[in-house]
Amino acid sequence: MCTSVFLQFSHSYFGRNLDLAYPLQCESIYIPSKFILNFKNENAIKQHYQILGVGTVINETPLLFEGINDQGLGVASLNFPRNAVFNKPQNGKINLAPYEIITYFLSLYKSLDDVKKDIDKLNITDIRFLDNLPLAPLHYLIADKSGAIVVEQSKEGLKIYDNPYQILTNNPPFSYHLENVNNYMGLSSKQIENRFSPDLNLIPHSLGMGSLSLPGDASSPSRFIRAFFYKYHQDKKTSIDEERKAYFDLLAKVKVLKGEAYDGDNPEYTVYSSCYDIDDFSLFYITYDSNVYQKFTYEKTDDALVHNPLKNQILFALGK
Numbered sequence: 001m002c003t004s005v006f007l008q009f010s011h012s013y014f015g016r017n018l019d020l021a022y023p024l025q026c027e028s029i030y031i032p033s034k035f036i037l038n039f040k041n042e043n044a045i046k047q048h049y050q051i052l053g054v055g056t057v058i059n060e061t062p063l064l065f066e067g068i069n070d071q072g073l074g075v076a077s078l079n080f081p082r083n084a085v086f087n088k089p090q091n092g093k094i095n096l097a098p099y100e101i102i103t104y105f106l107s108l109y110k111s112l113d114d115v116k117k118d119i120d121k122l123n124i125t126d127i128r129f130l131d132n133l134p135l136a137p138l139h140y141l142i143a144d145k146s147g148a149i150v151v152e153q154s155k156e157g158l159k160i161y162d163n164p165y166q167i168l169t170n171n172p173p174f175s176y177h178l179e180n181v182n183n184y185m186g187l188s189s190k191q192i193e194n195r196f197s198p199d200l201n202l203i204p205h206s207l208g209m210g211s212l213s214l215p216g217d218a219s220s221p222s223r224f225i226r227a228f229f230y231k232y233h234q235d236k237k238t239s240i241d242e243e244r245k246a247y248f249d250l251l252a253k254v255k256v257l258k259g260e261a262y263d264g265d266n267p268e269y270t271v272y273s274s275c276y277d278i279d280d281f282s283l284f285y286i287t288y289d290s291n292v293y294q295k296f297t298y299e300k301t302d303d304a305l306v307h308n309p310l311k312n313q314i315l316f317a318l319g320k
Helices: 098-108 112-121 174-184 220-232 240-252
Strands: 002-008 012-020 027-031 051-058 061-069 074-079 094-096 122-124 138-144 147-154 157-162 261-263 266-277 282-287 306-309
Touching: 002 074, 002 138, 002 220, 002 240, 012 061, 012 074, 012 240, 027 061, 051 098, 051 266, 051 282, 061 098, 061 266, 074 098, 094 098, 098 122, 098 138, 112 122, 112 138, 112 147, 112 157, 122 147, 122 157, 157 174, 174 220, 220 240, 240 266, 240 282
Parallel strands: 094 122
Antiparallel strands: 002 012, 012 266, 027 051, 027 306, 051 061, 061 074, 074 138, 138 147, 147 157, 261 266, 266 282
């Protein structure tokens, strides 16, 4: 389970909650413009846009979970189990394994309009990075200041959806989420009015009753609705720091707590939350066990990959 959101104030922000039920090495990653990116079925890219992301690095290869480039484009991959379908490489297609899609599009495409020109050529292949690593079933949110699309490859083929909400969670397919929003059109941040009966003197007994049916569970459809509700009802901010905090506050509304949802015997939880300031080309994050927002600080290089494990500052220290 995961949630990704694009949000605009005076600056634009992209990021996500990464929700997992198993341990995973997560690193903040800077990919300089001359770091060579290799792909299983496409030519290596030797000169490209700069990329910031979070992921894992294996054999000096960055495998990104999400990221942005220095042109303002963001791409995130989210779990799409039982629906994602992989193909064999095909002639005339852009043949990319699931873990290659983020680095490929961030390295070569500066805008969503550029992506749209080629995205229908995409073929998501069944080629593993290593033989002992499974292929992750994923779908993708691609966004910039102009809008967003969702990319899914299922048994019906490659599907590309315009995404007016600039939000993505997980199953069911995105077409369901587009329809499901209609079920919540009555939600409001304003105080509720008595429309039940003019003959009854009904009075709200609490603030916030305009959003009385806002779903609060951890399921993907509920997180989608909740994320959009809080995104849409954000107040204006007076500083960049307030804007960044507001982005993390939104992600906190869809955070999964340990014990809230289980995958088998393992609790699923939000391993980290990331916030990319697109205008500032910077990355901030917070881990599950932390009370401190961290900034990924690095020295820019020409061709050397920079990556560091996500810092974790423990909330409580019991004993010595």
